[in-house]
Amino acid sequence: MRTSPMLEHLMEALRCLPGVGPKSAQRMAFHLLQRDRKGGLQLADALSKAMTEIGHCKECRTFTEEDVCNICNNPKRCENGLLCVVESPADIAALEATGQYSGRYFVLMGHLSPLDGIGPSDIGLDVLDFRLQRGDVTEVILATNPTVEGEATAHYIGELCREHGVSASRIAHGVPMGGELELVDGTTLSHSLLGRQKLS
């Protein structure tokens, strides 16, 4: 748009969104300018707040604007001594939606991937180590994705649990191999929680 450097800049900026190329950036910019300026301004506000104020929970590493998220802060969620380890905050949303789990979480924000240089401390296993030492976790449920990396990560954390004398289980049947946890339907996910198998 040579008639508007500001519009050109907006189309460029929209391309930071995954899956947005030049054509969809133009479509989005025109749509907002012609039909939804209010929505565009609300998005600007939500973005700048989220980018500056959302951090990670000190306890579980999920996204939150608080120091400690409201799941970790809820005393009822530590009564059963369960800690469910997941790869991403989206997995928490999926597990919460089943209504089958009332323990706490630990979010790796990824998985072990030695070839990409992602080792234990990059996925917060030093923090997890500290939590296992603290003694309030009686069982770790390994809910990493059923991919090669997810399995390897679960195995690694299983060993860590064994060192600390903490019981570890892996969510099992129901989750299709090679799939992603957050895409699984609630019933399947409920089954995989109930049918978890002891590792150590």
Add this chain to the structure above:
Amino acid sequence: MRTSPMLEHLMEALRCLPGVGPKSAQRMAFHLLQRDRKGGLQLADALSKAMTEIGHCKECRTFTEEDVCNICNNPKRCENGLLCVVESPADIAALEATGQYSGRYFVLMGHLSPLDGIGPSDIGLDVLDFRLQRGDVTEVILATNPTVEGEATAHYIGELCREHGVSASRIAHGVPMGGELELVDGTTLSHSLLGRQKLS
């Protein structure tokens, strides 16, 4: 994300973008938070500037942050007396890219659509009427989309030109019927400009 109302709000706000559902909104929010906070902040800034400062050119109605856009402001662009009428600012970009047109534009920001209550003044034909009266336009090139509404709009504007004794032509062969102008390749579009046919 019950652990972050701010993140929930961001995912909601992202859905003002066309083609973005709950799943892609989540994917976009996580991507920005985990990998591109700087890009997210730049987008916030570009959005708020664009939504508040971009208006329409007084002369041609295209998007611009100036009173009059830099095409209308360029004295060289009125030397040939041509005025090309298009439906959307994206069409200007497509026509400029051909390098075959050096006149001015008029952007309807839509087309006549009586069933949707969109009449002549909704697409700026009162402004166009004024411009034709002014006498500096010698030929109007009707480059609306080759759809039913685009054809009807071109016909209506052709009549308007006749009333003002201004010659009108319709871009013709090359643009596939039922297609959208902005999606046509440059060569086809060049041909359709050169092969325009006189209406009145």
